[in-house]
Amino acid sequence: MLATQVRQKDSVYYFVAYPATDLLDKVRFISRFYGEGEQIAPDTKSLANDEIASFISKVERSDAAFQRQLSKAKVKAIKNFYETAESQPPIPAAVLLFTSEKLDFSRIGQYENVGNLQAPRGKFLVIDGQHRLAALQFYMHSHPKEAASIHVPCVIFDGKTENFAAEMFVIINSTPTRINKSHLVDLYERVSYVSPDKKFSAKVVDMLYSADDSPLQYRINRLGGRSQQEKWILQAELFNEIHRWVTADWRRIEKNGHDSRQAEKFYGMVRDFFKAAEKVFQHTWGNDEYFVTASVSLKAMIRVCADLAAVDAEPAQDRVVRWTRKLGPWASIARDFRTEGFYERFPAKGQVERVVRIQKELARVANIEPVSRAERRKK
Numbered sequence: 001m002l003a004t005q006v007r008q009k010d011s012v013y014y015f016v017a018y019p020a021t022d023l024l025d026k027v028r029f030i031s032r033f034y035g036e037g038e039q040i041a042p043d044t045k046s047l048a049n050d051e052i053a054s055f056i057s058k059v060e061r062s063d064a065a066f067q068r069q070l071s072k073a074k075v076k077a078i079k080n081f082y083e084t085a086e087s088q089p090p091i092p093a094a095v096l097l098f099t100s101e102k103l104d105f106s107r108i109g110q111y112e113n114v115g116n117l118q119a120p121r122g123k124f125l126v127i128d129g130q131h132r133l134a135a136l137q138f139y140m141h142s143h144p145k146e147a148a149s150i151h152v153p154c155v156i157f158d159g160k161t162e163n164f165a166a167e168m169f170v171i172i173n174s175t176p177t178r179i180n181k182s183h184l185v186d187l188y189e190r191v192s193y194v195s196p197d198k199k200f201s202a203k204v205v206d207m208l209y210s211a212d213d214s215p216l217q218y219r220i221n222r223l224g225g226r227s228q229q230e231k232w233i234l235q236a237e238l239f240n241e242i243h244r245w246v247t248a249d250w251r252r253i254e255k256n257g258h259d260s261r262q263a264e265k266f267y268g269m270v271r272d273f274f275k276a277a278e279k280v281f282q283h284t285w286g287n288d289e290y291f292v293t294a295s296v297s298l299k300a301m302i303r304v305c306a307d308l309a310a311v312d313a314e315p316a317q318d319r320v321v322r323w324t325r326k327l328g329p330w331a332s333i334a335r336d337f338r339t340e341g342f343y344e345r346f347p348a349k350g351q352v353e354r355v356v357r358i359q360k361e362l363a364r365v366a367n368i369e370p371v372s373r374a375e376r377r378k379k
Helices: 020-026 044-049 051-062 068-084 130-142 144-148 162-173 181-190 196-210 235-248 250-256 260-284 295-312 319-337 351-366 373-378
Strands: 002-008 011-019 095-099 105-107 114-117 124-128 151-158
Touching (some): 011 020, 020 144, 095 162, 124 162, 151 162, 196 250, 196 260, 235 295, 260 295, 260 319, 295 351
Parallel strands (some): 095 151
Antiparallel strands (some): 011 151, 105 114
16 A cells, blocks of 8 residues: 655654555454444453453543443444535544554665555554544445545554554543543553653552452452442542652652662551551441542641651561551541541541541551651652
C-alpha cells in the first residue's frame, strides 16, 4: 500500500489512506460494539496475549462513556453521520494503528518519504478510533457499495514495544473526559515521560492492591467511581496520598535507590501500619456501619503513617507489634467513626478539610508528632 513516511526526532511512522474493506480485515476490535441487531465481539484470543489490548479493553468496558447503551448510541450516531455526510468527509481525522511487527517500507523513485508499505502478517491494534471503525463496520453491512469507496486516513506505528503503545494510548486519552486517572496509574511504570517518583508510587499502590499480605488487597477501586463491587478507596486517591509521602521523602528514597526492592520496603511500612490499625480497630475495620475504612479515613491514616515511619520505621521485624501498641489508643475513639453522625463529629467544608481533621485527631490520640516536609528532607 502507498504510504508517506514521517520522521519526528527519533520516531518514524506512516500515513496511509487505507481502503475501508481492506482495513476492516486488518484490525482487531478489543471491546464489544453494538449496532441495530448486530454486534462486534472483542478479539478475546488477542486479549489473552496482549497486555495493552487487555488494558484498553478494560477502559472501554468500564468508563461511563463506553457502557453498552451509550456505546450503541455513539456508534449509531457515527454511522448515521456516514450515511448523511455528503460535502463533509465521513472520517476526517486519522485512526491510530499499532503493530509490533517491523513493516518493510520501499521508497518509490526519487521520493525519500513516499513508498510502498508492507501490511502486517497479524492485525493492527487500534490505539484511537475504535468507535469510528465499529460504525464503519456496520455501515459496510448496510451500504456496502458506498463504504467500499471510503479510504480511511490512518497513522501507523510499527516495530515498537508494547510500552510504546501504552504511552501513546495515555497521551491520546489523558484528558479527564476520556479516561479515569485510576486507569492511568496502572500504566505509569510503562510510560517513559512519567517521573521516577510517580513510577515508584505506582509500584507501591500496585502491591497494596495485589499482594496477598496487604490489608487493602482487592479493596482498591481501579475502575474509577463505577465499580459495583465493595471497595474502600479509589486507586487515584490512594496514589495521590502515597505520592504525597514519596515526594516528601524522595531525597532519601533516591539516595537508597528507587528500584523494586526499595518499593517493597516502602510498601512494607504501609502494610504494617494498616495491619496494626486493623488490630486496633477490631470489628469496626471494614464494617459498613463505620467509616474506619472509608477513603477519608484511609487517606488520613496514610498521613499519620508517614509521620510515624519518619521516626520509627526500623527495625522492621517487630514493627506490627510495636505500631499496634502505639496505635492502641485509637480503640477508644472507634465509636466516633460510626456512620451515623460521622460528618457531624468531623465537620468540614469538604473532603480535603475532613481528611486533615481526621488526621489531626488520629495523631493527637496516638501522640504522634507531625514531621514537616523540610524535616524529612534532612533525613
